[in-house]
Amino acid sequence: MRVSRCFLPVLKESPSDAQIVSHKLMLRAGLVRQTASGIYAWLPIGFRVLKKIEQIVREEQDRAGAQEMLMPTIQSADLWRESGRYDAYGPEMLRIRDRHDREMLYGPTNEEMLTAIFRDEAKSYRDLPRTLYHIQWKFRDEVRPRFGVMRGREFLMKDAYSFDLDEAGARLSYYTQLLAYLRTFQRMGIKAVPMRAANGPIGGDLSHEFIVLAPTGESEVFYDSAFEDMDWNREGLSYGDEAGLRELFEEVTTTYAATDETHDEGRWVDVPDVRKRTGRGIEVGHIFYFGDLYSVKMGLKVSGKDGIPVVPHMGSYGIGVSRLVGAIIEASHDEAGIVWPESVAPWTVGLVTMRGDDEPTVTAAEQLYRQLEAAGVETLYDDRDERGGVKLGSMDLIGLPWQLIVGPRGIANNMVELKNRRTGEKQELSVESALARLTS
Amino acid sequence: MRVSRCFLPVLKESPSDAQIVSHKLMLRAGLVRQTASGIYAWLPIGFRVLKKIEQIVREEQDRAGAQEMLMPTIQSADLWRESGRYDAYGPEMLRIRDRHDREMLYGPTNEEMLTAIFRDEAKSYRDLPRTLYHIQWKFRDEVRPRFGVMRGREFLMKDAYSFDLDEAGARLSYYTQLLAYLRTFQRMGIKAVPMRAANGPIGGDLSHEFIVLAPTGESEVFYDSAFEDMDWNREGLSYGDEAGLRELFEEVTTTYAATDETHDEGRWVDVPDVRKRTGRGIEVGHIFYFGDLYSVKMGLKVSGKDGIPVVPHMGSYGIGVSRLVGAIIEASHDEAGIVWPESVAPWTVGLVTMRGDDEPTVTAAEQLYRQLEAAGVETLYDDRDERGGVKLGSMDLIGLPWQLIVGPRGIANNMVELKNRRTGEKQELSVESALARLTS
Numbered sequence: 001m002r003v004s005r006c007f008l009p010v011l012k013e014s015p016s017d018a019q020i021v022s023h024k025l026m027l028r029a030g031l032v033r034q035t036a037s038g039i040y041a042w043l044p045i046g047f048r049v050l051k052k053i054e055q056i057v058r059e060e061q062d063r064a065g066a067q068e069m070l071m072p073t074i075q076s077a078d079l080w081r082e083s084g085r086y087d088a089y090g091p092e093m094l095r096i097r098d099r100h101d102r103e104m105l106y107g108p109t110n111e112e113m114l115t116a117i118f119r120d121e122a123k124s125y126r127d128l129p130r131t132l133y134h135i136q137w138k139f140r141d142e143v144r145p146r147f148g149v150m151r152g153r154e155f156l157m158k159d160a161y162s163f164d165l166d167e168a169g170a171r172l173s174y175y176t177q178l179l180a181y182l183r184t185f186q187r188m189g190i191k192a193v194p195m196r197a198a199n200g201p202i203g204g205d206l207s208h209e210f211i212v213l214a215p216t217g218e219s220e221v222f223y224d225s226a227f228e229d230m231d232w233n234r235e236g237l238s239y240g241d242e243a244g245l246r247e248l249f250e251e252v253t254t255t256y257a258a259t260d261e262t263h264d265e266g267r268w269v270d271v272p273d274v275r276k277r278t279g280r281g282i283e284v285g286h287i288f289y290f291g292d293l294y295s296v297k298m299g300l301k302v303s304g305k306d307g308i309p310v311v312p313h314m315g316s317y318g319i320g321v322s323r324l325v326g327a328i329i330e331a332s333h334d335e336a337g338i339v340w341p342e343s344v345a346p347w348t349v350g351l352v353t354m355r356g357d358d359e360p361t362v363t364a365a366e367q368l369y370r371q372l373e374a375a376g377v378e379t380l381y382d383d384r385d386e387r388g389g390v391k392l393g394s395m396d397l398i399g400l401p402w403q404l405i406v407g408p409r410g411i412a413n414n415m416v417e418l419k420n421r422r423t424g425e426k427q428e429l430s431v432e433s434a435l436a437r438l439t440s
Numbered sequence: 441m442r443v444s445r446c447f448l449p450v451l452k453e454s455p456s457d458a459q460i461v462s463h464k465l466m467l468r469a470g471l472v473r474q475t476a477s478g479i480y481a482w483l484p485i486g487f488r489v490l491k492k493i494e495q496i497v498r499e500e501q502d503r504a505g506a507q508e509m510l511m512p513t514i515q516s517a518d519l520w521r522e523s524g525r526y527d528a529y530g531p532e533m534l535r536i537r538d539r540h541d542r543e544m545l546y547g548p549t550n551e552e553m554l555t556a557i558f559r560d561e562a563k564s565y566r567d568l569p570r571t572l573y574h575i576q577w578k579f580r581d582e583v584r585p586r587f588g589v590m591r592g593r594e595f596l597m598k599d600a601y602s603f604d605l606d607e608a609g610a611r612l613s614y615y616t617q618l619l620a621y622l623r624t625f626q627r628m629g630i631k632a633v634p635m636r637a638a639n640g641p642i643g644g645d646l647s648h649e650f651i652v653l654a655p656t657g658e659s660e661v662f663y664d665s666a667f668e669d670m671d672w673n674r675e676g677l678s679y680g681d682e683a684g685l686r687e688l689f690e691e692v693t694t695t696y697a698a699t700d701e702t703h704d705e706g707r708w709v710d711v712p713d714v715r716k717r718t719g720r721g722i723e724v725g726h727i728f729y730f731g732d733l734y735s736v737k738m739g740l741k742v743s744g745k746d747g748i749p750v751v752p753h754m755g756s757y758g759i760g761v762s763r764l765v766g767a768i769i770e771a772s773h774d775e776a777g778i779v780w781p782e783s784v785a786p787w788t789v790g791l792v793t794m795r796g797d798d799e800p801t802v803t804a805a806e807q808l809y810r811q812l813e814a815a816g817v818e819t820l821y822d823d824r825d826e827r828g829g830v831k832l833g834s835m836d837l838i839g840l841p842w843q844l845i846v847g848p849r850g851i852a853n854n855m856v857e858l859k860n861r862r863t864g865e866k867q868e869l870s871v872e873s874a875l876a877r878l879t880s
Contacts (some may be wrong), residue, residue, distance in 0.1 A: 001507075004566075005505070005507075005570070006507060007507055007509070007558075007561070007567075007570050007572055009561035009562075030561075033557055033560070033561075035511070035512060035515065035516065035519075035553055035556075035557070036512075036514065036515065036516040036542075036544065037542075039512045039514055039515075039516075040512060041509065041510070041511045041512060041553065041557055042509055042510040042511075043509050043557075044507045044508060044509050044572070046509075047508055047509045047510045047574075050510070065445070067441075067445075067446060067447055067484045068484060068487055069447070069481065069482055069483050069484050069486075069487045070481070070482040070487050070490070071475070071481045071482075072475060072476075072479045072480060072481060072577070072594045073513060073577055073594065074476070074479055074534075074546070074579065074593075074594055075475065075476065075479075076475065076476040076479075079475075091539045092539075094514075094536065094538065094539075096534065096536050096546075098534065098581050098593075099531045099532075099534075099581045099583065102476075102477075104476065106514070106536075106546075113475055113481065116475075117473055117475070117481055117483075118447075120473070121447070121449035121470075121473075122449075126444075127447075130445070130447050132447055132484070134487075137512070137513055137577070139514065141538055141539045143539065153514075153538075154512045154513065154514055
């Protein structure tokens with residue numbers, strides 16, 4: 001993509017209305033613009049990041065055997081009356097009356113809707129187990145939206161729902177999602193620690209939050225740094241392996257991690273001091289097992305093997321897709337701007353000409369751009385006739401993993417500069433070596 | 441994907457509440473379920489089709505140089521007051537009050553929002569031309585929703601917006617989208633004919649609708665069948681070529697095509713009788729050039745080359761992504777069910793075992809499934825222990841382009857049956873030949 005043809009507004013100054021670093025950087029680098037309180041438009045660069053995150057979530061859900069579908073944003077109030085949550089939900093639910101004065105709402109979550117759909121279609125034990133998910137915009141009418149997309153009102157969430165014939169099956173579905181979550185966050189390059197949590201208004205008695213350290217987090221967290229060294233793609237860990245999944249659950253629940261809500265000083269003292277991690281944390285995912293709570297309330301049952309009706313056990317599993325854009329920036333930035341993990345970067349390479357009016361520089365950059373694109377390397381090419389320093393500053397702010405810098409002095413000797421955004425390390429390389437490095 | 445693990449509810453009987461064939465087939469084949477009047481949940485198979493259509497739209501927009509972003513569904517009423525459309529829009533606009541009693545609405549389109557975003561960011565002539573688009577759910581509170589996703593209330597739309605420095609540039613942007621639309625629909629295997637249309641509430645004086653023939657269409661249409669033979673990917677037609685784009689526009693506007701609104705008997709008599717096509721048609725896309733209408737109302741201007749402020753000319757360009765699922769079925773089905781064009785089919789191959797309890801049959805099918813998946817051929821494998829006839833009926837209903845049928849008699853001689861869903865043609869082939877045919 002050529003910057004000269006992009007809609008990529010970059011701010012020189014730090015916006016005064018943003019309180020936290022991720023929000024500031026998202027505004028400065030042109031990822032989002034607020035269009036109403038707590039509601040954001042995703043500009044092209046932010047949209048690309050959002051899609052990368054969404055795609056990682058999708059791939060790991062698919063690998064875990066969940067099936068994608070898509071539920072609408074607007075729901076009927078009657079559905080929520082069946083579960084009793086219409087009155088219970090409070091003012092965070094955006095309630096709407098349509099032109100026929102029917103009570104509707106903008107869905108904050110989808111337990112009711114999917115339970116109703118599943119109830120109407122699933123007839124027999126053969127139709128279970130199933131885990132279904134969708135990635136859809138939700139709305140929660142926060143009284144005081146803040147921190148940009150971290151606590152907005154309209155937000156993108158992946159929510160999955162599992163249906164099993166009994167508690168043992170439902171727990172396996174829960175463990176399967178647990179593993180999918182650990183792998184999802186690992187792929188995004190962040191340390192999201194699973195912590196035992198209260199079930200809250202969803203109901204049930206088994207729940208974990210996935211929390212990323214960030215100074216602006218809503219809760220205080222305490223965990224064993226052993227979590228930071230665990231590899232969730234290690235050999236011997238696979239979705240089909242029931243014993244392995246149970247061991248994973250054991251491992252996750254015996255390694256210490258808690259929010260201030262669930263913190264236990266008695267167990268915390270047993271964690272060696274060098275492995276103690278504390279700070280504030282942001283929730284990026286939350287999983288729940290709630291048994292037959294919704295099945296009973298909404299009359300979901302299927303015929304069992306012996307013909308006797310069975311009431312399915314359910315769980316639900318959320319990931320804050322749009323919130324993750326902010327959370328990743330909170331966890332990965334420096335003085336100069338964002339530092340994207342490669343897996344979620346809007347582009348992999350930022351190609352910069354130091355002089356837009358020097359013919360050999362432009363010719364070399366144009367050719368590099370074509371070669372990188374042909375090799376499938378996602379490249380943002382700053383081809384503007386603008387001062388080199390300004391362009392480098394923007395690239396640092398936008399935070400692509402690699403900068404490939406072409407200038408008149410270097411190119412006279414067939415040399416370019418390759419900069420690693422994370423380490424800051426710069427190398428002078430021949431054009432061919434730089435290309436080989438980025439396309440290998 | 442294995443049917444035994446899929447959420448794929450298929451109805452044996454035709455649903456009584458559906459009036460048109462696409463709606464009936466979408467319910468029977470398990471593509472959607474209604475969750476409230478005019479609001480649908482997309483079940484896994486419908487979701488896959490929706491995503492395929494969305495992806496074709498996206499790729500052709502990207503090729504045409506448009507840049508993707510994403511605007512929120514909920515908008516502030518104040519934005520619409522700037523253009524004067526808040527009061528003008530009428531009861532199809534879903535109006536909402538949030539917890540602070542602020543007036544909001546569920547966006548039916550985004551001219552106002554993007555004009556405001558662009559106004560705040562674009563400063564100079566260098567920031568133009570730009571065409572931005574998003575693919576987002578919209579809401580129009582139809583008084584009497586019907587025909588399933590064809591006239592629903594919550595629907596998925598691609599809407600693009602172009603910003604140019606003058607009318608000549610804006611017309612080129614319009615022609616560029618015109619070509620992108622023709623290519624988009626051609627890729628989906630449908631004949632969508634561009635017809636001159638009234639601009640209506642969007643404003644302006646240049647507009648085309650893209651219309652697909654279907655007996656339940658909302659308007660009567662008249663067109664020259666020459667449109668059906670045009671290849672929009674022919675040589676000599678490219679986005680950068682201004683003269684070629686102007687010729688394309690000439691060609692499209694001189695070849696006869698009109699709805700009852702714009703029909704001209706005087707010109708119609710000149711179309712040779714053998715090339716006359718009439719019938720009812722469904723709108724699947726609509727493009728508008730409306731000059732400086734929104735720019736003036738909303739105060740969008742940039743500094744020109746000579747420093748004098750310039751008021752940009754705009755156009756907007758919509759495609760009904762969710763509606764297309766219905767429109768394609770209207771245009772492509774038979775007595776037995778849906779007949780998907782390959783480019784939008786939820787899977788390419790339906791693999792069926794005629795006997796789920798015959799070991800050689802199952803072994804052969806399992807291996808074929810692995811081989812097809814490994815070759816990247818999207819396969820729906822009906823591995824259920826269910827009568828072969830029932831499974832074949834479901835496959836016809838679902839409408840995948842190819843059926844690969846494995847039965848005990850054939851497999852004893854290493855033979856399988858390959859059926860083309862569209863033509864009905866069946867061939868007995870060796871396992872290896874069938875595989876080669878599908879993976880080549």
